[in-house]
Amino acid sequence: MSGNVSMNLAENLVASIQHTRTAAIALAKLPTAAKNAALEAIAIALEQNSETILAANQKDVVAANAAQLPSALIARLKLDPSKLKSMVAGVRDVIRLADPIGDRQIHRELDAGLILERLSCPLGVIGVIFEARPDAVTQIAALGIKSGNGVILKGGSEAVNSCEAIAAVMREALEKLYENTEDASSHAVSPHVVQLLTTRAETLAILHMDKLIDLIIPRGSNQFVRYIQDNTNIPVLGHADGICHLYVDAAADLHKAVAIAVDSKTQYPAACNAIETLLVHNEIAPQYFPLALTAFQERGVKLLGCDRTQKIIDVLPAIESDWSTEYSDLILSIKIVDTLEEAIAHITTYGSKHTEAIVTENQTIADIFTSDVDAAGVYHNCSTRFADGFRYGFGAEVGISTNKMPPRGPVGLEGLVTYKYRLVGNGHIVADYAGTNAKAFTHRDV
Amino acid sequence: MSGNVSMNLAENLVASIQHTRTAAIALAKLPTAAKNAALEAIAIALEQNSETILAANQKDVVAANAAQLPSALIARLKLDPSKLKSMVAGVRDVIRLADPIGDRQIHRELDAGLILERLSCPLGVIGVIFEARPDAVTQIAALGIKSGNGVILKGGSEAVNSCEAIAAVMREALEKLYENTEDASSHAVSPHVVQLLTTRAETLAILHMDKLIDLIIPRGSNQFVRYIQDNTNIPVLGHADGICHLYVDAAADLHKAVAIAVDSKTQYPAACNAIETLLVHNEIAPQYFPLALTAFQERGVKLLGCDRTQKIIDVLPAIESDWSTEYSDLILSIKIVDTLEEAIAHITTYGSKHTEAIVTENQTIADIFTSDVDAAGVYHNCSTRFADGFRYGFGAEVGISTNKMPPRGPVGLEGLVTYKYRLVGNGHIVADYAGTNAKAFTHRDV
Secondary structure (H helix, E strand, O other): OHHHHHHHHHHHHHHHHHHHHHHHHHHOOOOHHHHHHHHHHHHHHHHHOHHHHHHHHHHHHHHHHHOOOOHHHHHHHOOOHHHHHHHHHHHHHHHHOOOOOOOEEEEEEEEOOEEEEEEEEEOOEEEEEOOOOHHHHHHHHHHHHHOOOEEEEEOOHHHHHHHHHHHHHHHHHHHHHHHOOOOHHHOOOOHHHEEEEOOHHHHHHHOOOOOOOOEEEEOOOHHHHHHHHHOOOOOEOOOOOOOEEEEEOOOOOHHHHHHHHHHHHHOOOOOOOOEEEEEEEOOOHHHHHHHHHHHHHHOOOEEEEOHHHHHHOOOEEOOHHHHHOOOOOOEEEEEEEOOHHHHHHHHHHHOOOOEEEEEOOOHHHHHHHHHHOOOOEEEEEEOHHHOOOOOOOOOOOOEEEOOOOOOOEEEOHHHHEEEEEEEEEEEEOHHHHOOOOOOOOOOEEO | OHHHHHHHHHHHHHHHHHHHHHHHHHHOOOOHHHHHHHHHHHHHHHHHOHHHHHHHHHHHHHHHHHOOOOHHHHHHHOOOHHHHHHHHHHHHHHHHOOOOOOOEEEEEEEEOOEEEEEEEEEOOEEEEEOOOOHHHHHHHHHHHHHOOOEEEEEOOHHHHHHHHHHHHHHHHHHHHHHHOOOOHHHOOOOHHHEEEEOOHHHHHHHOOOOOOOOEEEEOOOHHHHHHHHHOOOOOEOOOOOOOEEEEEOOOOOHHHHHHHHHHHHHOOOOOOOOEEEEEEEOOOHHHHHHHHHHHHHHOOOEEEEOHHHHHHOOOEEOOHHHHHOOOOOOEEEEEEEOOHHHHHHHHHHHOOOOEEEEEOOOHHHHHHHHHHOOOOEEEEEEOHHHOOOOOOOOOOOOEEEOOOOOOOEEEOHHHHEEEEEEEEEEEEOHHHHOOOOOOOOOOEEO
């Protein structure tokens, strides 16, 4: 029986995702104005239906409180009029972003009458699986629509009522606009471009739909992201670990080194761009440690140190596994190194290619660090917490990728786009460009 | 015993690839002139050692003939003075290509004194596994050096003597240049940046070295590429199938439709960008088929057709599996369709997102085709055989990717590059940009 049930689930799901895929093909061809009109309709509908959304969210919050879920989770889950207002503002921010589709990256005459273009185009359908954050629904949907992609959304189960209410409001707004648009199929965004999943079974099922889904963006715990990476053939954009380091060089300014270390660890300890390990050059450790210790103790940070650190300040011992642990909490491991090379080697061994920072007044040392460290972000004299799409000025982000291939780092609209080569001739064949009397290509950029 | 042997192999291999990785970190920082000097030294050495290389190649050719290998393979394997000359020219072509490293893609002030840059940088170490083509050794090595990447090469076993001779010549040239350069470690390309593997066991071993190798580029049979894709966590660039279609629309020019179909099938039938299936609109089939039949018969192409095709011309029946078969030979399957949408649906179902072409004089139809077909190349009124890095004017290619994410299509230097974000501040912390008295970002492009 359960086999039949899951068979039905899978069949229905395939049909409904196929529906989104078909809608996305039409979306790919819509002019910017039509996509922006859909986003504005969503923004207005969110404003008009704020009470419905807040009421649904209240149900989730009550359930979360009853289940005694962590207060940080409840804080992210809970909506209020001001948070809803910034969700609406976020959708309007995406309206203002440049349309990433149809950008002509290459325009080249290969020979007379044979013209090559490389054109940016949507990926197709994107599956985004995120935490119990209702505000992510509108943000990701807006980025999806603007980038011409269909979007399959799945939010954390604790936010299911909120996500359903928001998705329903968006869908109604798109339906109304679609119905009121003349020749809608080529002038309006189909309501099917955005689809919300609500069960774990559906999430697992879509991992196998590599013919229907072009990219999976998982956000959440390391374990969850790694599970997704290991269980799908669909390309995955994101990061499992966020093990970031700050290296305090011998030539560091002590004041900056304290402030940056404290900010990188404590400004939001659960963030992926918070540091887990502080590497300190032996020459500066005796002056730096007492200052840093005071600052960290004021903020309740538990410190763990290597043998040499323990000889200078009174901290608990760090063991081997600490160097590869993402605490996501007010805990910091500390290691003394003798050289820049040792610091870089430690980062190469234990880092997750996310964001790595150095504090130094020595420009040569800084240049070696930012060149030789392999990470999406390499920082000099500033906090690792700046690694974020909003702070980079991308308007919005779908996540942060620690992949080696682009897109990496904070990924905004641009990362939801690929390209295709369009070649237009007038009967051109390759035989004319081969052999003894081969014609030559002109290869002239237009 | 064999366990120990393979343990030793793996340990030695890890050490030697680590050596290449270390060399690649230095290579990443070299100025363009140093990389070009290395390439010129390789070009000269290839010229000076042509007899040694041709003698080694002769051994491979004798063995291949003795083993009665296919003549196409032997043709690709065999070097002669003119082929060697074009290998040298190919290396010098790469010298003339723009350096893809250090390109500043973003340069933005986030706030006063806090400057973000996005800089192109090498991937690290690339593993390229290719056919029995000695000329690929110099081409891939040149692209690797120019893009600042270490390269692990493995050629087809039939070319082992040729590949070893060429690799030795390149290595000696780099060694001599390195020894004769003052402060060589920061002014010359290390001879360790290029490494040749010669056994299958080594190839299999590197698939597991995801800490040491950043990208695998497999070239060869579908089966081989799929094996690589299924057996490594390292990103793979390439294509398994090359199932390309030509759609002859009702509004096609008959003359162009014949010439393009013949070229797309026969100009080099073993190529991945040759077509396997011809889709023909029912309205034009009665006029088109007799012309096409004659042209294909002249070139010895075996034709297989759907039921409706068989009613118009005398061809063998095509069965379901034909639509998903890459013949790589003078065989072509033909299907009649009633609409553009049916043609596109067939391509969506059976195509491999490589290169898809339409012949039509109707611009609207062409626009729908090139927009709605999801492939790296979408062509109008020209042969699919143009899908190639040289023909696109990229100077050289490492392969053709059918991935959805960039780089896709023919991949040249640009596809061997990633980027990192460098953020430089002067003690900047995120706490100053959060909360009630939050500073605003300026987000001003410099």
